[in-house]
Amino acid sequence: MDRFKEISQSYNIADAIKEAQRCLHCKVPGCKKGCPINNDIPDWINELAHGNFGNAFEIIRNRSNLPAVCSRVCGHERQCEGGCVLAKKGEAIHIGRLERFLSDFDSEAGWRHEKLPEKNRGRVAVIGSGPAGLTIAGDLSRKGFHVEIFEMELEAGGVLMFGIPEYRLPKNVVRSEIQNIENMGVKFHLSTTIGKDYTIDQLFEQGFDAIFIGTGTGKPNRPEIPGINHPGVRQAIRFLRRVGLYENGYISRDEVVVGNGDKVAVIGCGNTAMDAARTAIRMGATDVKVIYHNTIEQMTALKTEYDDAVKEGTQFLWNSRVTEIIGGEGTQLKQITVETNGVQNIIPVDKLILAIGSLPAARIVSTTEGIEVDEKGYVLTREMPYGMTTRKGVFAGGDVANHPATVVHAMQDAKRVAEGITQYVDAVKLMASISKH
Ligand code: SF4
Numbered sequence: 001m002d003r004f005k006e007i008s009q010s011y012n013i014a015d016a017i018k019e020a021q022r023c024l025h026c027k028v029p030g031c032k033k034g035c036p037i038n039n040d041i042p043d044w045i046n047e048l049a050h051g052n053f054g055n056a057f058e059i060i061r062n063r064s065n066l067p068a069v070c071s072r073v074c075g076h077e078r079q080c081e082g083g084c085v086l087a088k089k090g091e092a093i094h095i096g097r098l099e100r101f102l103s104d105f106d107s108e109a110g111w112r113h114e115k116l117p118e119k120n121r122g123r124v125a126v127i128g129s130g131p132a133g134l135t136i137a138g139d140l141s142r143k144g145f146h147v148e149i150f151e152m153e154l155e156a157g158g159v160l161m162f163g164i165p166e167y168r169l170p171k172n173v174v175r176s177e178i179q180n181i182e183n184m185g186v187k188f189h190l191s192t193t194i195g196k197d198y199t200i201d202q203l204f205e206q207g208f209d210a211i212f213i214g215t216g217t218g219k220p221n222r223p224e225i226p227g228i229n230h231p232g233v234r235q236a237i238r239f240l241r242r243v244g245l246y247e248n249g250y251i252s253r254d255e256v257v258v259g260n261g262d263k264v265a266v267i268g269c270g271n272t273a274m275d276a277a278r279t280a281i282r283m284g285a286t287d288v289k290v291i292y293h294n295t296i297e298q299m300t301a302l303k304t305e306y307d308d309a310v311k312e313g314t315q316f317l318w319n320s321r322v323t324e325i326i327g328g329e330g331t332q333l334k335q336i337t338v339e340t341n342g343v344q345n346i347i348p349v350d351k352l353i354l355a356i357g358s359l360p361a362a363r364i365v366s367t368t369e370g371i372e373v374d375e376k377g378y379v380l381t382r383e384m385p386y387g388m389t390t391r392k393g394v395f396a397g398g399d400v401a402n403h404p405a406t407v408v409h410a411m412q413d414a415k416r417v418a419e420g421i422t423q424y425v426d427a428v429k430l431m432a433s434i435s436k437h
Helices: 013-022 028-034 041-048 054-061 067-073 084-088 095-108 131-142 169-181 200-205 236-247 269-281 303-311 409-434
Strands: 123-127 146-150 187-189 208-214 234-235 264-266 287-293 314-318 321-325 335-339 343-348 351-354 392-398
Touching: 013 095, 013 208, 028 131, 041 054, 041 095, 054 067, 054 095, 067 095, 067 169, 067 409, 123 131, 131 146, 131 169, 131 208, 131 321, 200 208, 234 236, 234 392, 236 269, 236 351, 264 269, 269 287, 269 303, 269 351, 287 321, 335 351, 392 409
Parallel strands: 123 146, 123 208, 146 187, 208 392, 234 351, 264 287, 264 351, 287 314
Antiparallel strands: 321 335, 335 343
């Protein structure tokens, strides 16, 4: 499907080296400070500037298990590129594009032959294979743990596979990153739901030393608006998931709610709202409006995502809220009432998509004793060992514990939890060996 083809382009070799040579290799690099996973950006750019692609990629991989993903979906403008000393002059190094060049070059050249330690440090079960789960799995494998991932979907990747649209993150890129993690010896159990097929207790009975919950936030928020329960109103994360399933051949076109010629309204103005609006256009919607209760300055979407949405024809209604939804036949709506600065307007729409955030689902905690959550359902974790829940040996990280954030922030948190799990399992094994003697 060409409309879903990746939009941004990578560098060729000459342009990548030229761009890397602009880097000043700063002593106190703002780029590195701006990177949530503390990537050694000046060092790998320096290697790249000298044509040492293998060394450059090795440095990136020391900090990131998902470089091809990060290079495409990270908010570089707010992170590394925003912190680059050259940004003040509007000439920040294009760090994201350089990282993409290296990760694509690596996947084409098939360089990765990492020497991993023997897996005799312990067994860890990871629930969920989104950015947090994949990061934990990669980090723990490198530390000598045997890791098994349990994923409820037919395919691994979580939000990377079924949440972020193809035009921003091609699925062959996600599959290749997952393959790299599998090559590290990580075992995947697909179509396996923890809380249904197995409980946490049953995983411990299988001999796992620690369990990580990285299931994200799958329960969307629903505002109180008259008519909200009509089938023409859909959740953005579910709409994007269904489009992902359709694109990958798992479901048919008529199972995706937005049809050719539909008029679509989206409530919310974060990156998921931009994804929903732009995906609706790709599914044939001819009129797409984003409705947001605040101003453009307050939107949480990245400016680049907003600019692209505008370019593709999305309209924006600021300071506006939907006050009523009038349904029609089947999944068709008739109209919505939108209040803008106190004035009510009737807008004809066929579908309404909600992109106003989501909360953790309760499937795992409701089937497990001793895991406490806050009033909204986020799993409570502690600082020592980092990420452990109120149940011994059970850890949580990423969105399910920290409220929805970006892919790289989920990875940042997961890296700390990997340290916490390591400390915990090492301590338990040490105690066991002391008590034996
Ligand atoms: Fe290079 Fe910019 Fe980082 Fe300085 S801040 S090392 S110029 S990328």
